[in-house]
Amino acid sequence: MVAQTATVLIVEDEPKIAAILSDYFSEAGYQTHWLDNGTGVEDWVRVNGVDMVLLDLMLPGLDGLAVCKALRQFTDVPIIFVTARIEEIDRLLGLELGADDYICKPFSPREVVARVKAVLRRVTLIEQQPAPDYRGLSLDDDRFEARFEQLPIDLTPVEFRLLKRLSEQPGRVYSRAQLMSSIYLDGRVVSDRT
Numbered sequence: 484m485v486a487q488t489a490t491v492l493i494v495e496d497e498p499k500i501a502a503i504l505s506d507y508f509s510e511a512g513y514q515t516h517w518l519d520n521g522t523g524v525e526d527w528v529r530v531n532g533v534d535m536v537l538l539d540l541m542l543p544g545l546d547g548l549a550v551c552k553a554l555r556q557f558t559d560v561p562i563i564f565v566t567a568r569i570e571e572i573d574r575l576l577g578l579e580l581g582a583d584d585y586i587c588k589p590f591s592p593r594e595v596v597a598r599v600k601a602v603l604r605r606v607t608l609i610e611q612q613p614a615p616d617y618r619g620l621s622l623d624d625d626r627f628e629a630r631f632e633q634l635p636i637d638l639t640p641v642e643f644r645l646l647k648r649l650s651e652q653p654g655r656v657y658s659r660a661q662l663m664s665s666i667y668l669d670g671r672v673v674s675d676r677t
Contacts, residue, residue, distance in 0.1 A: 488514075489514070490513070490514040490515070490533050491508050491515050491516075491534065491537060491599060492515075492516050492517075492518065492535070492536045492537070493505060493516070493517045493537045494517075494518045494521065494524055494547070495519065495539045495542075495565070496519045496539060496541070496543055498519070500565075500588075501517045501519070503592055504537065504565075504595060507592040507596050508599075511596050513599075516531070519543075520543050520544040520545075521544040521545030521546060521549065521550045522543075522544030522545050524538075524545070524550045524554070525553045525554060528554060528558065528560065529557070534560065534561070534603060535560065535561050535562075535563070535599055536554065536560055536562045537563050537565050537595070537599070538550060538562055538564050538565065538566075539564070539565060540564055540566040540567075540568050541566065541567065547564060547566065548580060551564075551580045551581055552580050554581075555581040562582045563583055563584040563586060563595075563598060563599065564582050564584070564586065565586045565588065565595060566586075566587065566588060567587070567588040583602050584598055584602060586598065619631050619632040620650060622646070622647055622650065624647070629643060629646060641666050641667070644666040648665045648666065
């Protein structure tokens with residue numbers, strides 16, 4: 484068993500499912516915390532930080548979609564939905580709102596652990612890559628600050644996301660839909676003239 488230092492937040496209103504997941508993650512070397520209501524998730528993540536969120540869709544208080552949307556306003560923490568809602572529209576909506584994966588109940592706890600490991604492995608690889616240098620352009624994702632040759636650039640959050648997306652692969656051509664999906668993370672409907 485490889486010791487992990489990651490903390491997994493389990494947001495699940497069924498105590499038995501939460502206990503099973505917690506046991507499997509503890510056995511795999513992860514730290515876990517359990518919340519049984521969607522209302523307190525945003526505040527808990529802001530105060531404590533977390534490496535992964537396992538999120539049920541049907542929760543008391545705020546549902547999982549609202550929680551995901553709220554988290555995506557301030558963090559890129561990986562989110563995996565673990566839910567009994569199996570309709571394609573639910574899966575698509577969850578992924579569009581920013582979830583990294585979607586697991587339908589009933590599930591294998593081992594598979595959930597494996598999927599979390601895979602997502603965290605990918606996130607770790609991305610974080611270990613040096614920040615690209617775009618000939619004087621620097622972007623601070625945490626503060627939504629952009630600078631060019633040390634001079635600040637005044638950008639809205641949408642403009643910042645657009646600049647970040649375009650600077651990730653200079654010279655690449657993106658479709659309008661690709662750009663819109665990467666800059667409007669809340670799933671809003673955007674006019675064709677935007």
